[in-house]
Amino acid sequence: MTLSDRTTLVGRLRAAGCVYAEDEAELLLAAADSPATLADLTARRVAGEPLEYLLGWAEFCGLRIAVDAGVFVPRGRTALLVDAAVELTGPAPAVVDLCCGSGATTVALARRLAPRWLAAADIDPAAVACARRNLAGLPAEVYEGDLFAPLPAHWRGRLDLVVANAPYVPTDAVALMPPEARLHEATVALDGGPDGLTVLRRVGVDAAHWLAPGGHLVVEAGTTQTDALCDAFRAAGLVPSVRHDEDRDATAVIAHRPG
CATH class of the missing domain: 1.10.8 (Helicase, Ruva Protein; domain 3)
Structure with a gap:
């Protein structure tokens, strides 16, 4: 050329x-x-087709992650979840990545931690297939199902870390998202219900039972949602805190299960 x-x-x-x-x-x-x-x-x-779908991959945490058409494209701001999770987690943790999408966060955690057990889960079959491709060769399982439901029951109460980039866009705001997202990515990966917190509240309630005492939940949320989400996590018996990264324009809510 x-x-x-x-x-x-x-x-x-x-x-x-x-x-x-x-x-x-x-x-x-x-x-x-x-x-x-x-x-x-x-x-x-x-x-208007997302660049990542055309290339077949997205860059995330310095890694090249395969992304199939229709699967949620990993955003750079979600690296805050990875950083926060790594800082919180001790040696040989048991880790689950919920609403895993392409598995980008799971791959990054596999590279930076040495989990004794690592799993990912998503309700979208296309995302599960994509995540399995990205995690091939790594010691991780990928489950299809709703949040914690498909996980092996014997891990209930034994998880050290749960991360979740669950949908948190309010339903009415999905139509205001850039066309790349709202026209091409699965709605189930974007729509978080009337106030954007429907799925995240469920994550908190269930995490209180799946985390081991002393374990942590780390989720992504919007800056205007943190007060309501912290209230929900407290009601579930967790101790929340908020971390914001100006450079990434990213917000994470961290919840600790007392122990």
Whole structure:
């Protein structure tokens, strides 16, 4: 591709609203094995298809995570969950990643911890299939089902760490999300109910029984939701705290099971 062609590609992407048009152009060029493929990828990106679906992967915590069409694309801000979880967790923990999506958080935790047991779960079959691909070769199980329901019963009350990037967008706000998300990602991965906290409240109630004494729950939430979520976690018998990362524009709520 000539310099003028590259400039044209960047211009098309920028006109379509791609904030990082130069970077995206380089990624599309690297992914295309022919001019025809590049034209197809460019047209699909300009039409609003997520870049990660076109590439087949997303970068997360320095790792390349496979992402299939329709599966929730891992966001950079979710790295806060990984950092917080690693800081809280002792040696050889038993760890579960709920609403795991592509399994990005699970893979990152597998790399940074040395779990004695590591599992992921999601209600979406497409996400489960994607997570199993990403976790192939790692000592982790991926279960299909609703939150804790598919997990082996003998881990109840024995988990050291539960992380969950559960849906927390209020139902009415889903329509206001960028088209890349609301038109392409599974609604079940986005819609958190009337106030965005329907699933997270359930996570807290159940985590109080699945965590071992002294264990921790770490979830992602919106900054305006932390007070209500902390109240819900306290009502479930957990001790919550909030951590915010300005650089990532990320908020995590951490809940400790007293022990």
